[in-house]
Amino acid sequence: MRDSKKQLGNIPFSVLDLSPIVVGGTPSDSFRNTVDLARHAEKWGYNRYWLAEHHNMPFIASSATSVVMGHVAANTSTIRVGSGGIMLPNHAPLVIAEQFGTLESLYPGRIDLGLGRAPGTDMRTARALRRDLRNGEDFPEQLSELRSYLNPSPVSNNQPVRAIPGENLNIPVWLLGSSEFSAHLAGKLGLPFAFASHFSPNYTIPALEIYRNSFQPSDALDEPYVMVGLNVIAADTDHEARRLATTLQQQFLNLARNVQVPLQPPVDNMDDLWNPYERQAVEQQLGATIAGSPNTVAEKLQTFLHQTQADEIMVIAQVFDHEARLRSYEILAEIAK
Template structure:
């Protein structure tokens, strides 16, 4: 196989919290991972949003993005994603206006239409007037309006600090409908292969087919966000892959807790149904030694025509997680990584 193309690689972090650890430790690991990613030449580092989920410490993406930006110097930083139904658009515009003012040219604003939590928690986040999914398009238009150039004489509320143009707005999703929505608005799009691998290729094709140029983006640009685990050897990758699947199973069984550590699990206790679930979860991952992962990602990128791969690596051993990103970065030569960094402002 040829080298992975296109050259851009990025990081998505959900800040997993494991048993016998803490959210504070996981957040520090996130900052450490961001520094490694920058040193390795990754294009951007995004953090997710989840609520009422003890196993994921990403309840405040704007706050965490600010800490990541402060801990780094050049890598782009953003949300993957701010889940807009949970927020007032004005508040999001102000938060990312502050970030863009402090870290000009480095902030991305990824937006999603889900809530990332249960219905009761979603109501508590926004109160009795919480926005429903059907209001998402209006919310997004309002948000983007705060970053538009001011209209002379217009009596409108401004998001302060005012930044125009604002940070690049991305739409995130895991379906053809979200892909087409991004295309029709002329926005860059990030597809969550990690959630719905089956529809990835048709969704990204639909995005390119339906794309309409906009002031923000002249040509379609798509990120493929995938679960990726790379290890030095195939057997080690298998071990880490199954540890991911074990953690997913135990998290499902033990809801409302931090993530169980797979290394402390007795595999003999797993039923056939448990093993089927783990195989299904493992099938969502791109995993293996560097040659295997290069081959898998090259084929995935070729089929989807993605412009960028954003890797989410969910393994409990922080050193192994950092090593996975090191090996993944090694699939690119230094010149390509430098080209990716220099091209960010023009395309991403």
């Protein structure tokens, strides 16, 4: 039975990073900032540091996700480092098994493998990545193949294709989702489930219910484990946090307009940039976003926790200024103690 009285100080918090590229910045700058944030996150007590796979997006530098993961793991010492996620249909399962087997061999006990079935990009780029598009229809089969490389059954010791390194390393596999499909699959397979409430808020509660109701115990988990992704932007005042959040709003506005640009600086008034229809669409997609002072963030986070009964919250803060981004995560860490 889930605890209806979960409190912020009783669950872990983690970080989701896209290694954002800002106007006037370079991917090299982004990777330096990623390592700096990861070191601070480790010091502040965050549980995991995950990086996301996206392609052909001028504001995201983490396209080669496993490579960036290795860089982060090499520059930290205790925090878990993972993918949030690897878009499995873009890759051969054997390649992912080998890459993550290599990471786990280099950084034992610190690597998470989060998997998604979306392309993480537009269809033209997906075709360049995959060549043969199947819209994630064979994701369950790909997942099964990947897991067979990581955890081969005793009767398959003589299988002709093996992941070396990779097999028998006990790398935690997570399923990521923004709708019902992965919720069903994660529950059926007894895997931990991470839901993308940061851009799909309306599906959060239904997907979590599906996952929990369909959950079957497995070698990985005895009971359901839910992590929810959430945009949280904290600052010393509500006004400053709302201003910082306009960078995130501009990001989603530009995506809706199919305008590909680096991350934009905050503005004083979004009404100068969007029309009423665009405002409604962006605010709906970012409906779970929390932006505010420490008191505001604490209050809204506790409400969110009560609604979702999440076992862990993974926070993304798309903030233009790196120091303000650090401060946002520092405030959250203080709230989460």
